[in-house]
Amino acid sequence: MTAHCLPRSDLGGGGAMHPFHWAPAGGARHASRDSKPTGGNYPTGTFVTTLCGSYVAADNSDMAWLWETCAACNKTAHALAAVPTAHLRAGAR
Secondary structure, eight states: OOOOOOOOOSSGGGGGOOEEEEETTTTTTEEOOOOTTTTTTTTTTOOBBBTTEEEEEEEOOOOOOSOOOOOOHHHHHHEEEEEEEEHHOOOOO
């Protein structure tokens, strides 16, 4: 069987985009509702307001995308997307 990557519209939910974008900034991967360039990420040095309330400069380098995810942004992003976080799906311990 061949694995296929499905376009966003085939993932269910009518292909609706979430009202936030992920951006490495300030040493972590944050989420932001700020507008960003069409078809791209926030350019390095662009200041964004994050879901955790920080105002930080984006870093669009390859290494920055590997930074740890901001826990507060992750929690808010999951709430906005109406998707429980992994520890809630597995049952709180």
